[in-house]
Amino acid sequence: MEKQIVDNEKKIKVSTLIYGILILVMLVLIVGSVLAYGTRTEIGAKIAAKIAVVVPFPAAIVDWRHVVYISSVQDNLASVERFYQVHDFSNDGLRVDFTTEDGKKRLRIKQREIMDKMVEDKIIEILAKQQGVVVSDTEADKVVAQKLNEFGTANDVKEDLLKSYGWSMDDFKQRVILPSLYLEALAQKVATEKSSDSAEAKSKIAQAQKQLESGKDFTEVVRSYSEGPSREKGGELGWAKKAQVVPELQTVLFEKDEPKKNAIIESSIGFHIVEIENRKKENGEDVLQLRQIFVAKNTFADWLETQKKQMKVVVPMADFTWNSQTGSIDFRDEKMNEFEKQERAKVQGDASIMF
Numbered sequence: 389m390e391k392q393i394v395d396n397e398k399k400i401k402v403s404t405l406i407y408g409i410l411i412l413v414m415l416v417l418i419v420g421s422v423l424a425y426g427t428r429t430e431i432g433a434k435i436a437a438k439i440a441v442v443v444p445f446p447a448a449i450v451d452w453r454h455v456v457y458i459s460s461v462q463d464n465l466a467s468v469e470r471f472y473q474v475h476d477f478s479n480d481g482l483r484v485d486f487t488t489e490d491g492k493k494r495l496r497i498k499q500r501e502i503m504d505k506m507v508e509d510k511i512i513e514i515l516a517k518q519q520g521v522v523v524s525d526t527e528a529d530k531v532v533a534q535k536l537n538e539f540g541t542a543n544d545v546k547e548d549l550l551k552s553y554g555w556s557m558d559d560f561k562q563r564v565i566l567p568s569l570y571l572e573a574l575a576q577k578v579a580t581e582k583s584s585d586s587a588e589a590k591s592k593i594a595q596a597q598k599q600l601e602s603g604k605d606f607t608e609v610v611r612s613y614s615e616g617p618s619r620e621k622g623g624e625l626g627w628a629k630k631a632q633v634v635p636e637l638q639t640v641l642f643e644k645d646e647p648k649k650n651a652i653i654e655s656s657i658g659f660h661i662v663e664i665e666n667r668k669k670e671n672g673e674d675v676l677q678l679r680q681i682f683v684a685k686n687t688f689a690d691w692l693e694t695q696k697k698q699m700k701v702v703v704p705m706a707d708f709t710w711n712s713q714t715g716s717i718d719f720r721d722e723k724m725n726e727f728e729k730q731e732r733a734k735v736q737g738d739a740s741i742m743f
Contacts, residue, residue, distance in 0.1 A: 447503055448710070448717070449702045450510040456503065458705070464502045464563070467553040469495070474552055496707070496719075497728050503708060504717040509567040511699050512692070516574040523569045531565050532557065575688045586685050593652050593659035593683040600650045606663060606679065614681045615658075623663075623679040630674065637662060642674055658684040 448456040472484045485491045516523075536542045549555040555563070596613035600606065610623035618625055630642040636655035640647050646664060647653070653660045659682070666677035696715030703710045703717065711718045719725045 447703070447705055447708075448507050448510075449704075450507060451514055451700055454510045454514060456506045456510060461499065461503055461506065464506070465495070465499050467555065468498050468502070470554050471552050493724065493727055494731065496724065497731065500708060500717055500719060500728075503703075507701060507710075507717060508696065509570070511696055511701075512567065512574055513570050514699075515692075515695055516570045516577070519574060519577045521570070521573045521577055523566060523573060525561075528561050528565050528569060531569060532561050535565070574692075578688050578691055589659055589683045589685050590652075590654075593661065593681070596681050596683070597650050597652055597661060600661065600681075606681075610679075610681050613683065615684050616682050618680055618682060623681055625678040625680055627668075627675050627677050629670075633678075641676060641678075656685075657687060658682055 444455075445458045446455045447458045447461045450456070469486060472486070477484055486495045536545050539545050539548075546557055549557070549560055553559075592613060596609050599609045599612070607622040610619060614623055630638050633641065634655045634657060636653060637660065640651075640653050641662065641664065647662065649663075650661055653662060661681040663679050664676050665679060668675050668677075693715055697712055699715070701710040701712075707720060707724075708717050709720050710716075719728070
């Protein structure tokens, strides 16, 4: 009888301990959730960050199944801070200080940028796999090995990654190489499938060329066929230096004799018929007054932007939201959105906004 009582007491103690642990875990989850998704205080954010190391709180959920975790966002943000702590930009006249009020806001901009990039990487991977594109670890390892050869010895690269970002080689592969490989593979796949769009654009610019050669006024042809902002100005681009035009136009307009009249020039963004209206020199550099007829290709960037806008993304965090109209992470606070705009307008002189 006494043995049964002792056994029962042990069972009660064990069950009480288990219930106590479960209650403690539930309290941690509740507190962590409130701090992660509801707090806007600095101390609350710090406590939430500690809890998020252990508990996998989502920062964003993409397509209902793919999760960007708060801990991963925090790791990448810590890498950014480390980069600026390790490197001295003072000799370049650049100021980096995340401890001031404005500095803390800039760090929040970094956090928004990181989340935006991580969500985009998830979307690209999802789209790539839908297109039958899969990047293996073996392919990623080959690229890592190539990078090591480009940048120096393996030890030098490993030491630099660890010093600058706190990354291992596997971190570098997972955070940089794999996303870039998925992006490259998806871009190639889409380019192949979208070749018909380029054919339509080429046909349209060819029709514009025929109209010009038949004697039709340039401005009239612009109104009928041209696309983009220059169309509203009768095709006028104004004065431009070599660096201000796309590379393909640089070669034709600045590095060769004047192009053949009404010639079609293909660039990465579309097809151009460019006319040089005037020339001058500024500090020994050629400056051209240009006007154009332009027909855009449906580029990969355009396609990806459309796909991002259509993707279902949920952002449960208090400070951020998914903007389906732009396909990007925004601040919920309009004051922060305005602060970021102002900072980008004065980007020169502050390296922290450029990383």
